[in-house]
Amino acid sequence: MATMKQVAERAGVSTSTVSHVINRTRAVSGEVRERVLATIDAMGYIPNAMARGLKNDKTTTIGVSIPDNTNPCLAELLRGIEDAAFEVGYNIMLCNGYEDPQRQAAHLRGLIEKRIDGLVLVAGAARDELAPLLAHQRVPIVLADHEVPDVDSDFIGLDHEATGYVATRHLVELGHRRIACVAGPEAEPAGRERLAGYRRALEQAGLVPDPALVIHGAPDAAGGHAAAQALLALAAPPSALFACNDLMALGALCAAQEAGIAVPGQLSVAGGDDLGIAAFSSPRLTSVAQPLYAMGRQLAELLIRRIRGEDGPCRRLRLQGALVVRHSSAPPAPGH
Amino acid sequence: MATMKQVAERAGVSTSTVSHVINRTRAVSGEVRERVLATIDAMGYIPNAMARGLKNDKTTTIGVSIPDNTNPCLAELLRGIEDAAFEVGYNIMLCNGYEDPQRQAAHLRGLIEKRIDGLVLVAGAARDELAPLLAHQRVPIVLADHEVPDVDSDFIGLDHEATGYVATRHLVELGHRRIACVAGPEAEPAGRERLAGYRRALEQAGLVPDPALVIHGAPDAAGGHAAAQALLALAAPPSALFACNDLMALGALCAAQEAGIAVPGQLSVAGGDDLGIAAFSSPRLTSVAQPLYAMGRQLAELLIRRIRGEDGPCRRLRLQGALVVRHSSAPPAPGH
DNA sequence: CTGTTAGCGCCTTCAA
């Protein structure tokens, strides 16, 4: 692989001249400039970012630590980050943490060795193991969706409480009185907030939340399926159900279909992410769309602004979702 | 951020000693070793991979160029790559190419500047724009699933033809005679191969493929929905349908439900990826599971072996899928 | 067992 020195020799100039024509950092005579450019082209010379970075103390690379890129929501977020970063010349180093503190710490260590300019952190797991690593560095960090108590980084998240509220209010307005909630694990903050929104909507409508109608489970299709199954087997089953995320909602749809319960005829279902596939489920799912892609973009943009030296107090942003009504929700059957 | 020189001064030794205790690359007296380790710890020193890489001419980073990390299949592949790479100390730089040659070329250029040790390329778009960039470098490359005519890289892909064959044969064995195919864009190699497998299964069963039963469309849920709609509106609609991928199959399920066609009662549906959500669609989807995660792992492992100097002829591997029968396929209704 | 030294490829004063 050609080096700048080789280019310089071949073009009969000094390396500093080559450097300057590449970076347009000082005037170079037209003739010399052409010659240098020509030999760069002929040799297929491409600057070495390691050498450059060593000098300038930057890598134009940002790390992204997320629980699992396979989660459709995170995939969308990741895409937003990559797009925004690419537009301003940054690359993304992807790290799947799987909620495993050990693994996250190992990843972070690697990222610091490689001197990433900044980090987007979707901190699923505890941050305790990360603290010692971060102690001596000053890597700009933006937190995505999951806040961390004792840390003063910029934060952009979703308004989960509003999501639960909006979805549930929709069901209330349709006329439902017995509305269940298919919730994720109790330990998960996002799910807990959505559940809180669900409760607020009920209370506001003068309905007393029935504890039997809230079921916690794995935040995936299997969890939603199991929860819905349990709900439908109740002596007094709900006429509507809010699932804290779309995967659970889809699982609930599956359970209803298998139990011979018509959706939305006998059971209305609303989800909470509006995944792409939600628009084509059977029936099409009513959900609350989350601006994940936009959030990814904003995360990257904010981080890069910080990297470039913008200071000021930490930002704290909560992005709003938007209810999308489709065919899985309707007024309750007369009897209910 | 502390440097090795600072550690050396503080510990009262030379930088080479520090280097050697870090890399265990020559004997160091126990006492000195302890002292160095202690000050490294105290100062929170973390080696600079740029400097190290500049010296050793490597980055322990591999680039991954894929069309779109949001595609569930690619997300799974990506996860496999990241996992396998992480296990041996490599990081992943993610680049979404979106089938855009310009963008892919820009990404590749950036990756070369950063001197990635190797590249996993899922070459959606043309490789023509990449060739000039690669001309002067010798970056190990492994191709994933999409072959490139005039290139001699290792290749690991899926056996799409077999996928189409297996899914279709399953429908044939169920007793179906009029079997449609919901295919992706004609230009897409993977889809074309699956379609070929579909045809082979029909011919082998002595059935004459009816051109009216093959519909090309966008390879997503919307495309599958539209195709199924058209199929169901036919004077002589099919009693079964093979969708080249799960997203299309899910779209087809949606279209059938909306048309009041029972699945599998009046229409059997089989897909081709076995996405996670396929296990919980309504009804649960019969599909052909693809070993995407394993493929990602193998891709990374092979690439890293090449990076580490293993030579030998180019590998060419085709991984097999496995039929998963669920509730969307059944024998045809007596009338058919 | 330990230190000195010469680069890796690039940028950037400082001189000319």
Place this chain on the structure above:
DNA sequence: TTGAAGGCGCTAACAG
């Protein structure tokens, strides 16, 4: 308008 030279942080001969 151009070149020479030093140094970014680290590794690896080469000497002791």
